[in-house]
Amino acid sequence: MLADVHGRLLGFDGLAREAAQSFATLLCLNAASAPLRTREADLYPLAVVVLHAADGAALGWLCVLDNQPRALDVAARGALDDAASIARELLERPDERRLALAIAGSGTGVWDRHVPSGEIHYSPGWKALLGYTDDEVGKRIEDAYARVHPDDLDYVQATISAHFDGHTPAYEVEHRLRHKDGHYIWVCSRGKVIERDDAGRPLRMIGTTTDITALRSVSEQLRQNVELLTDLTDEIPGMVFQFRHRPDGTSTFPYVSAGVMDIYGMTAEQISGNAAVLHDRVHPDDLPALLASLDLSASTLHPWRHEFRVQLPGRGILWRQGNAQPKRLADGSVIWHGLVTDVTERKRIEVELQVLATTDFLTQLPNRRHFMQLIEAELGRVQRSLTRSAAILMCDLDHFKAINDRWGHGIGDEALRHFAGILGRAIRRIDFAGRMGGEEFAIVLGDADVSSAVTFARRLQQQLADRPLLLGCERIPLSISIGVATLQANDVSAEAALSRSDSALYRAKQNGRNRIECD
Secondary structure, three states, X not given: OEXXXXXXXXXXXXXXXXXXXXHHHHHHHOOOOOOEEOOOOEEEEEEEEEEEOOOOXXXXXXXXXXXXXXXXXXXXXXXXXXXXXXXXXXXXXXXXHHHHHHHHHOOEEEEEEEOOOOEEEEOHHHHHHOOOOOOOOOOOHHHHHHOEOHHHHHHHHHHXXXXXXXXXXXXXEEEEEEOOOOOEEEEEEEEEEEEEOOOOOEEEEEEEEEEOHHHHHHHHHHHHHHHHHHHHHHHOOOEEEEEEEOOOOOEEEEEEOOOHHHHHOOOHHHHHOOHHHHHHHEOOOOHHHHHHHHHHHHHXXXXXXXXXXXXXXXXXXXXXXXXXXXXXXXOOOEEEEXXXXXXXXXXXXXXXXXXXXXXXXXXXXXXXXXXXXXXHHHHHHHHHOOOOOEEEEEEEEOOHHHHHHHHOHHHHHHHHHHHHHHHHHHOOOOOEEEEEEOOEEEEEEEOOOHHHHHHHHHHHHHHHHHOOEEEOOEEEOOOEEEEEEEOOOOOOOHHHHHHHHHHHHHHHHHOOOOOEEEO
């Protein structure tokens, strides 16, 4: 009677089925020496053989039953051993058939090499991979190497030699083999030495060969697509990137284009593993805002857009602008895909435009519009403080029309620049001045009252007198009339205070010019 490792009955002679079922139960109970009771007779197990596969795994049991308990003689035991071998083969065949079907369906062929002689046996499936029938492939190792693509032969032989020498646990190599019709297919060959002699020399090696032509084609197409994408992104001005921020706080750049060198002065390899190395390149005044902008984008998943400065060795301070779209991953990470560009030139132009929009071109002082913005801000500070004060002075170059008429507008412009230079050097950091138009200028003195403002006005008149405008050897007389007022907390606007100082200026001009009048 034959049973598999699970106790399922695979074969029995003419004994009653209930005896076989009882035996299966005894096998499970490990009590094969007890008699098996049937309706007709008691049966005794004379011998039980546990059947093992080549790898030691249990396959099942073989049992000899008789109606009388007795011992087996030598001949009977020999017959039992033969029966056990046959039973073992029967139990292994289903697995072999399943393996054969699996191999046949996978596009894989099997080979068995006798290493000393070089003789190789190929399965029909292996031969079919190359378009051959079962009797068209020889067994010589020379024929096997002749089918390998010439460009791959050295690599194949070196890899298999390394395995023969024990340097690798198995043999695996991708290479090309010549098909029967002459073209080459890509294959993956895997194998392992399963038998060595006492000196460790390889005797037998078994392996498989799988057709991977389609896989290589897809892989090659993917490689070409990646290469094309890389070429395209490398041509885009700036740095194309993929940035990942993990829940544990660490960040990486899985991908950056070649533009990273221009943007940060570093290579992709330097920043890929740890994005924090870029923090040293960001201007320290801008780093907190940069990190906060990324945190906000990560929490809201809103697009990231931020401008910041970097400090690059040998290149100084430069402006960068980042734009990216975030996406949350299953593990809680947030990943951005975007672009960082160099906006240094744009920022320079913006500064120039800002200067043009807020600065008087001739004197380089704030123009009227900008001055009014500054004085409104100063009035707000006065209104918010119980102790802060400020004075406003309106100045007018005396007899300016006469200067233009006598020496020309070019000299008139030079006179305006001359006074603006003296004024710029006279005011403090907390003060500011502006050209209001024509020959009129305005000054705001921070933390000043009427008395200190008058003192400043006298000093300004004296400095202008001490530093005349010279045209060759000719001295061009310049003087100024000044009206003084203070910014008051109850002023509804800066224009109100400016109007008071303007009225004081009018009186100074009416009273003889080169004078100071107070509101």
